[in-house]
Amino acid sequence: MIEPLKTVPISFKVNGRPVSLEVGAGETALHAIRERLQLTGAKEGCGIGECGACTILVNAKAVNACLMLAAQMDGTSIRTVEGLAGGGSIHPLQKAFLDHHAVQCGFCTPGLLMSAAALLKEHPCPDRRTIADGLSGNLCRCTGYRQIFQAVEAVAQGEKEKTQ
Ligand code: FES
Ligand code: FES
Incomplete structure (x- = not known):
């Protein structure tokens, strides 16, 4: 057998x-x-x-x-x-999460950062609906999501300005 x-x-x-x-x-x-x-x-x-x-x-x-x-x-x-980070500095998403107070207890943060990174790779200039859809599989019990969405928008905006 x-x-x-x-x-x-x-x-x-x-x-x-x-x-x-x-x-x-x-x-x-x-x-x-x-x-x-x-x-x-x-x-x-x-x-x-x-x-x-x-x-x-x-x-x-x-x-x-x-x-x-x-x-x-x-x-x-x-x-x-x-x-996620490289070259001795934190990733722009990590910085934006800090700047926009998108982290409270932090338990959800690693998962959200990875989902946001995948989202921005696929949609470099996402609108609010696209961000909400892209992060819909990540639950956050603390922040109410607004700051998270703002952080992702800030990174997308920053990348857009770099290319203009
Ligand atoms: S621990 Fe994997 S989705 Fe919740
Ligand atoms: S920051 Fe606490 S669950 Fe998201």
């Missing part, structure tokens, strides 16, 4: 760095990222795809890491909030 597969070898990139891991056949990407790689920016809120606190980028698309199997990361390029 063939034994069921208990672990799976995977190789992928996380924040530009090549990684190889043995993961459990039923292990989530969120668990592997947080517990094996110690990248604890992505949070576990609901664990069922409702809150967006666990959002990461998989091949530049926003994904709920709690709903993804770790084995599915094989061959992908993963970006977490730890890899």
